[in-house]
Amino acid sequence: MKKLFLIFFVFLILRADVVNDSNINVLEALNIEDSFLLNPTLQKQYKEYAYRKKRYFLNILENGYDILPIIRKSIQKSNIPPELIAVAMAESYFMLDAKSHKRARGLWQFMPKTAKRFGLRIDSYVDERLDPIKSTQAAIDYLKYLHDYFGKWYLAIMAYNAGEARVVEAVVRAKVDKLCKIEGKSCKNDPDIKKYRKIIREYQQKGSRAYLPLYKLYKKLSHIHITLDDLLRYQPGLKRQYLPKETRKYIIKILAMSFLFNNDEFLKYSNSYILNSGVTPSFDKVTVPGGTSLFYVAKLLHMSYKELREHNLHLKNSFTPPYKYYIYIPYKKIAYFKEHFKPKHFFYVYKVKKGDTLLKIARKFDTKIRYIRDYNRLGRYLRVGQRLVIPMNSKFVKYRVRNGDSLAGIARRFNISYKKIMKLNDLKSTVIRVGQILKIPQRY
Known part of the structure; x- marks a missing residue:
């Protein structure tokens, strides 16, 4: 006792x-x-x-x-x-x-x-x-x-995890089983129950093609009350429970x-400040022109590129799409941004040479063919002398040294100090060799 x-x-x-x-x-x-x-x-x-x-x-x-x-x-x-x-x-x-x-x-x-x-x-x-x-x-x-x-939030939550159809199936199966118990019907011999089970089986076999009869049955059985406990109840001997194991845990x-x-x-x-972590978000949305560089915005706002990138994970690149779009910046920097921002793109202008293809150019600048096409509205062919805007996805251009190149000449071409090129590429002298790949810092 x-x-x-x-x-x-x-x-x-x-x-x-x-x-x-x-x-x-x-x-x-x-x-x-x-x-x-x-x-x-x-x-x-x-x-x-x-x-x-x-x-x-x-x-x-x-x-x-x-x-x-x-x-x-x-x-x-x-x-x-x-x-x-x-x-x-x-x-x-x-x-x-x-x-x-x-x-x-x-x-x-x-x-x-x-x-x-x-x-x-x-x-x-x-x-x-x-x-x-x-x-x-x-x-x-x-x-x-x-x-x-x-009609119920808990069913909506489970459908968020398993999908609408899977929850409809679960509800129908649970209601059919309950109907047997409520009315004392034989689950094996009653014609209505046999018809209902056939609809369920056909849905399980054919999926979306047999969903409409299942949904109609779901509406027909709306008067049968079931609980969350009913839906989560384990059914011995059945491989397919009312709901997937993942959804039951969910x-x-x-x-x-x-x-x-x-x-x-x-x-x-938990030092409830965690659950009261600010009345408003710490960042806000600003609209920018297509091709705006996050490197430029980060420099303008005196913040690290990494921090700005963390607020803009929805961007797949370090620049915005070739259409007007938005970025998120720290809320406290909104006024400064609006006053000082000037549309500036992190692009490289490339002049098409004989033998160039979009694939070669894309590989040269470590970008994708589609980006070059979209930003330049290209047709099928390139022409020698054509100037292409290359959207850059890093701070650097990869330049392959050609016959006759000198470090000073490359620096002049990119409007940058040759000493910066040396430092970036860890060069001990100004000597370079044909075929060597140099990283060239971009100006913005």
Whole structure:
């Protein structure tokens, strides 16, 4: 008897850590029944984060120091549950350049097709999945769409991970199983149940080609109530559970993280400044002409190229696309930038010689054929004497020494001191040889 009382007492202590008004509010915001707080998997995950993995969790928050204000502000404006911050946390650990083996990228781990569907540009010059502001708005739009589709936030979150169709299938299967129990029908012999199971099987075999009948069944069974516990319940003997293992872990992880976000004791431990890291973002957007060099902007603003690049990971190169575009710069430098910025490009003007091809020229300047085509609006052919604008992706031009060249002559051609060329290439003397590759610093 004493042993049973002790077990019950320990259970109450552990239960008290999870079962509280704050966590109930989280569940209600995501349309989950309060009883789910007693789910043992959820309790285990929460305690692991709260006690054994405290430092790990804080490291994730520190990654998001500059990102959290952006997400919070966007979510507040969009009138969706603030708990959805945990989706970004679970997807990328707040790392802007996160990528998966499935080609998902960025803070919200968008796949290319979904990213374009929700307004993110991906081309040879930019990948806006790596833009924290644009990708956050796209993620909010996607989650709102999923909420409209399913009517519940927790289903929207799982669909964000597994896809709409996979969650529709899970809901239909769980409802069909529940229908058997509610009405006492035989799952083997009832004609309606047999028809429903056939629709499910055909979808599993044919995929999108058989989705419409499955979706119609999903709507037809809307009167059958199921819970998150129902969807996560393990079905012995079945290889294909209602939901993929990854998705089952995903929703638990997001709930555990959301509980910690709302835990007063944890916030005290974490020096809550991390979660209140600025009312506004530390950087802002400015529009610049096509081909603007980040090297030039960094020099203009008296900051390192590396720091500026970290705010502009959505740019695939060190220059902007051949169309009017935007970059992010530190908020405190906006006024200075607007006063002193003059359109200036980090290009090299190259004169086409006999025997030149676009491939040769691209290799010479360590760039891509497409960039040269786009910036010069080229047709099929080059002509000798034609001048090409070469967008540069580094601070240097690679120059191959030709017969008759001298270091002084090369320096004059590039309007730079020969001593700078010597220093950059670690030359001990002015002697150079035919075929030697020299790095030439560009002026901007």
